[in-house]
Amino acid sequence: MEVITLVERLKFGMYNTYLVRGEKRSVLVDTGSGKEKESIFEQVRHKNVGLIVLTHGHIDHVGGTPFLAQRLCVPIAVHKDDYDLLSDNTLRQLFADSFSGKLMKAASEQMFHSAKMPAFEPDLFLEDGQSLEEYGVDAKVLTLPGHTKGSIGLLMDGKDLIVGDAMMNLRRPSAALLYEDKLAMEESLQKIRESGAQMIYPGHGNPFAASEYFDKVK
Secondary structure, eight states, X not given: OOOOOEEEEEEETTEEEXXXXXXXXXXXXXOOSSTTHHHHHHHHTTSOEXXXXXXXXXXXXXXXXXXXXXXXXXOEEEOGGGXXXXXXGGGSOOBOOXXXXXXXXXXXXXXXXXXXXXXXXXXXXXXXXXBOGGGTSOEEEEEOXXXXXXXXXXXXXXXXXXXXXXXXXXXXXXXXXXXXXXXXXXXXXXXXXXXXXXXXXXXXXXXXXXXXXXXXXX
């Protein structure tokens, strides 16, 4: 039987979290900086969440994780290559080319040094191509390294793609404005393009049609 999957955006200032909803169960993608955890909980508490997926290990995407995992009684999933970031975001250097990217880099590094990382352990490590059907959603994991080594996305129904910070939409759709590995980031952009996704759901900014970006970078 076909599993119908919907993506619901939960917006909190600069940060997006997403609820991927199947017919009976849901998956929560990212948990914000931590300041939003109570509000996120109130919005998803009756949505039968069975799993928390973290697109990468930066504080603005994982801050509410231990609170929400405990309150929802669900496991936490992340890619193994970002495991070290869950305890210390300052372990790896970020780079940026554009003026906007350099501003974001400075703000991010300040946040990484000042914010206290929440203490938690993931329950499972996600791999490229892994299906989340056992959690009630038609979603497949895509590894999207570049912004961080362990960045991942979720492709739903073959057409809706949550990308974390592999892409952004601040003033307009773009590649990640800051990254650990530029070549890996560019290869991940090509992977996103080849995924067949029609709608892109970024960690920052409004969702956008994939054509808004890729039709301009032929």
